[in-house]
Amino acid sequence: xxxxxxxxxxxxxxxxxxxxxxxxxxxxxxxxxxxxxxxxxxxxxxxxxxxxxxxxxxxxxxxxxxxxxxxxxxxxxxxxxxxxxxxxxxxxxxxxxxxxxxxxxxxxxxxxxxxxxxxxxxxxxxxxxxxxxxxxxxxxxxxxxxxxxxxxxxxxxxxxxxxxxxxxxxxxxxxxxxxxxxxxxxxxxxxxxxxxxxxxxxxxxxxxxxxxxxxxxxxxxxxxxxxxxxxxxxxxxxxxxxxxxxxxxxxxxxxxxxxxxxxxxxxxxxxxxxxxxxxxxxxxxxxxxxxxxxxxxxxxxxxxxxxxxxxxxxxxxxxxxxxxxxxxxxxxxxxxxxxxxxxxxxxxxxxxxxxxxxxxxxxxxxxxxxxxxxxxxxxxxxxxxxxxxxxxxxxxxxxxxxxxxxxxxxxxxxxxxxxxxxxxxxxxxxxxxxxxxxxxxxxx
Amino acid sequence: xxxxxxxxxxxxxxxxxxxxxxxxxxxxxxxxxxxxxxxxxxxxxxxxxxxxxxxxxxxxxxxxxxxxxxxxxxxxxxxxxxxxxxxxxxxxxxxxxxxxxxxxxxxxxxxxxxxxxxxxxxxxxxxxxxxxxxxxxxxxxxxxxxxxxxxxxxxxxxxxxxxxxxxxxxxxxxxxxxxxxxxxxxxxxxxxxxxxxxxxxxxxxxxxxxxxxxxxxxxxxxxxxxxxxxxxxxxxxxxxxxxxxxxxxxxxxxxxxxxxxxxxxxxxxxxxxxxxxxxxxxxxxxxxxxxxxxxxxxxxxxxxxxxxxxxxxxxxxxxxxxxxxxxxxxxxxxxxxxxxxxxxxxxxxxxxxxxxxxxxxxxxxxxxxxxxxxxxx
Numbered sequence: 001x002x003x004x005x006x007x008x009x010x011x012x013x014x015x016x017x018x019x020x021x022x023x024x025x026x027x028x029x030x031x032x033x034x035x036x037x038x039x040x041x042x043x044x045x046x047x048x049x050x051x052x053x054x055x056x057x058x059x060x061x062x063x064x065x066x067x068x069x070x071x072x073x074x075x076x077x078x079x080x081x082x083x084x085x086x087x088x089x090x091x092x093x094x095x096x097x098x099x100x101x102x103x104x105x106x107x108x109x110x111x112x113x114x115x116x117x118x119x120x121x122x123x124x125x126x127x128x129x130x131x132x133x134x135x136x137x138x139x140x141x142x143x144x145x146x147x148x149x150x151x152x153x154x155x156x157x158x159x160x161x162x163x164x165x166x167x168x169x170x171x172x173x174x175x176x177x178x179x180x181x182x183x184x185x186x187x188x189x190x191x192x193x194x195x196x197x198x199x200x201x202x203x204x205x206x207x208x209x210x211x212x213x214x215x216x217x218x219x220x221x222x223x224x225x226x227x228x229x230x231x232x233x234x235x236x237x238x239x240x241x242x243x244x245x246x247x248x249x250x251x252x253x254x255x256x257x258x259x260x261x262x263x264x265x266x267x268x269x270x271x272x273x274x275x276x277x278x279x280x281x282x283x284x285x286x287x288x289x290x291x292x293x294x295x296x297x298x299x300x301x302x303x304x305x306x307x308x309x310x311x312x313x314x315x316x317x318x319x320x321x322x323x324x325x326x327x328x329x330x331x332x333x334x335x336x337x338x339x340x341x342x343x344x345x346x347x348x349x350x351x352x353x354x355x356x357x358x359x360x361x362x363x364x365x366x367x368x369x370x371x372x373x374x375x376x377x378x379x380x381x382x383x384x385x386x387x388x389x390x391x392x393x394x395x396x397x398x399x400x401x402x403x404x405x406x407x408x409x410x411x412x413x414x415x416x417x418x419x420x421x422x423x424x425x426x427x428x429x430x431x432x433x434x435x436x437x438x439x440x441x442x443x444x
Numbered sequence: 445x446x447x448x449x450x451x452x453x454x455x456x457x458x459x460x461x462x463x464x465x466x467x468x469x470x471x472x473x474x475x476x477x478x479x480x481x482x483x484x485x486x487x488x489x490x491x492x493x494x495x496x497x498x499x500x501x502x503x504x505x506x507x508x509x510x511x512x513x514x515x516x517x518x519x520x521x522x523x524x525x526x527x528x529x530x531x532x533x534x535x536x537x538x539x540x541x542x543x544x545x546x547x548x549x550x551x552x553x554x555x556x557x558x559x560x561x562x563x564x565x566x567x568x569x570x571x572x573x574x575x576x577x578x579x580x581x582x583x584x585x586x587x588x589x590x591x592x593x594x595x596x597x598x599x600x601x602x603x604x605x606x607x608x609x610x611x612x613x614x615x616x617x618x619x620x621x622x623x624x625x626x627x628x629x630x631x632x633x634x635x636x637x638x639x640x641x642x643x644x645x646x647x648x649x650x651x652x653x654x655x656x657x658x659x660x661x662x663x664x665x666x667x668x669x670x671x672x673x674x675x676x677x678x679x680x681x682x683x684x685x686x687x688x689x690x691x692x693x694x695x696x697x698x699x700x701x702x703x704x705x706x707x708x709x710x711x712x713x714x715x716x717x718x719x720x721x722x723x724x725x726x727x728x729x730x731x732x733x734x735x736x737x738x739x740x741x742x743x744x745x746x747x748x749x750x751x752x753x754x755x756x757x758x759x760x761x762x763x764x765x766x767x768x769x770x771x772x773x774x775x776x777x778x779x780x781x782x783x784x785x786x787x788x789x790x791x792x793x794x795x796x797x798x799x800x801x802x803x804x805x806x807x808x809x810x811x812x813x814x815x816x817x818x819x820x821x
Contacts, residue, residue: 001748051463323731323746
């Protein structure tokens with residue numbers, strides 16, 4: 001087992017060195033760790049493992065990039081802004097409904113793509129100024145968006161960590177909707193209550209904030225949309241056409257699932273692509289190429305992390321590190337496995353929630369066979385997803401902090417705000433994990 | 445800014461080097477590279493596309509070998525390579541095809557059932573693309589592929605795969621799993637066309653007994669087992685007794701009615717054949733495995749599995765000797781022979797009498813290569 005231990009220590013050490021000390025992107029850190037893993041195991045003559053592993057999340061990459069192009073099109077067309085403003089106008093006087101609607105809006109891209117980054121970098125950035133306008137302190141609003149992004153990543157219909165964990169034990173991604181809702185909905189409601197308590201403005205003042213929210217969004221993000229150069233004018237877009245792209249997307253996503261074999265499934269990337277084109281005709285005039293370019297720019301960091309994580313996992317498998325971790329996870333008593341899950345999944349998730357799902361999620365699920373695997377995988381996915389807001393990378397809080405003034409200070413303030421809700425989310429996941437059989441029975 | 449740009453270029457150049465060095469590994473393989481050197485009793489060699497013309501010229505087409513004895517009798521179909529990452533299935537089918545001398549009845553062998561699956565490996569599994577065995581006259585290279593058809597041949601996967609008989613929903617990637625595609629569709633996806641062709645072959649050739657050779661990881665509960673369709677349970681029980689007498693212990697698992705698209709279920713439901721599936725324990729496909737390489741495929745010895753076994757985590761006996769390929773192929777060949785004998789006992793007029801096959805003990809002692817021809821390519 002020593003070769004595996006040495007390889008694992010070298011790989012983790014390389015990752016920490018490149019990511020935390022050299023401050024390089026997580027994608028580069030995971031890829032470097034993979035190369036070092038090949039080197040220390042004497043397999044450097046087989047570089048194809050890096051290429052093969054990089055294709056591990058190919059379909060997920062396509063989903064993410066097409067989703068980002070879709071969101072960039074919505075953004076450029078002013079549709080997200082308009083929907084945020086309407087939401088504030090109609091719900092502004094009622095803190096709780098506003099908090100719940102904000103939560104749903106932040107979660108939506110995560111639910112559709114399985115990526116917390118997608119949520120934080122799209123709807124999250126529009127909800128943030130709406131909440132600030134409504135009287136929520138910036139740090140708390142940022143923390144709320146981060147939590148919403150994480151919960152969105154976990155909520156159905158698309159939960160990538162569960163898919164990754166499931167593929168590790170040949171478990172189809174079927175029957176997860178209810179368990180994932182069971183995990184996500186209470187968490188979303190509690191986070192919304194937590195936010196509502198912060199909304200201090202009077203109903204009247206907030207109700208008037210509809211236009212203000214749009215202006216605040218513009219102010220928070222500069223006079224022009226980053227990357228596109230298109231002015232964000234804060235002008236309203238009349239009519240119901242702003243809802244067309246989102247409604248069309250939902251109809252396609254759920255239509256193909258309900259219709260079974262009657263309607264061929266063209267794949268999620270295709271659906272996003274079609275709706276991105278639709279979005280360009282349902283709001284302000286859009287420069288299509290700029291919107292596509294911006295979407296790809298937004299997607300690239302996440303895609304890079306996934307490519308690196310794919311290499312990392314492949315090298316772990318080739319060298320036997322994966323087997324070593326699996327067998328080690330199995331080598332403790334069952335009650336301790338729950339505790340290991342509570343700690344190890346978020347900690348590894350700080351590297352990448354997806355990598356954590358694969359590296360730790362699979363062996364832990366194997367060690368918990370018979371514990372209602374579907375509910376268990378749902379709980380594990382929340383624990384892995386929490387890693388996206390943990391330092392040193394703290395991916396989601398960092399992205400949110402970048403979109404507002406304050407930079408590092410704001411990031412630190414958001415992280416402080418996240419301590420209590422983060423611990424509560426982890427404990428909630430632990431409860432679901434520990435009592436998965438009973439919960440599974442209850443959900444039928 | 446300048447240092448960032450230099451760094452970007454360094455990363456780009458390194459990535460390009462890795463891609464160039466790896467390119468040969470991903471060069472496309474064709475079905476004709478799937479080697480088989482049939483025994484002298486071969487009476488007809490055809491292609492799977494003869495049973496579904498929609499397969500002609502596609503990467504799913506694969507050789508079909510027919511061996512016929514002097515005395516008329518029944519027909520047995522043996523499939524290897526349904527899952528190309530379960531090497532004992534393909535290797536046993538090759539040993540059968542290269543040694544069998546039927547005395548009564550016919551044997552039809554398809555060694556590379558999912559030919560497309562032999563052209564790639566699954567990302568993150570780290571499997572080699574082939575393994576090499578020593579034969580008496582040289583070396584034999586056998587491809588090691590993936591559980592699923594190549595996405596280059598069938599893509600994109602649906603979000604959810606809806607199986608064709610009862611509409612059972614599975615993860616999208618299962619649309620490329622041959623053993624979830626039966627009875628298949630004549631003009632469906634590549635994988636379902638292959639499944640359709642095999643189902644048609646069973647009907648057209650009036651196959652009495654159909655065998656699908658598989659492997660499973662040692663931590664998987666269904667192992668060292670015959671999975672039998674309801675109508676084939678008696679045959680499976682007699683076969684297990686035959687095997688027990690020759691020192692090979694085998695469990696019997698009834699084919700679950702609820703699992704659709706599987707060979708043992710759909711062949712039995714959609715044709716008159718007696719459908720069975722054999723499983724042997726393969727550590728090279730398990731999640732607990734240590735270093736993944738050719739050695740593990742051939743020797744089946746793994747320290748991680750040894751440790752897991754000592755903790756009672758496995759469903760098969762696992763000692764320091766491991767579960768070598770020779771032992772796993774031996775189990776399959778012994779099971780095929782016992783199945784033929786049992787069928788002949790139950791239906792003498794449709795008897796299948798096979799000779800020329802190595803016994804379990806011979807395979808374990810001499811290795812798989814001893815019963816294969818060397819590669820000509």
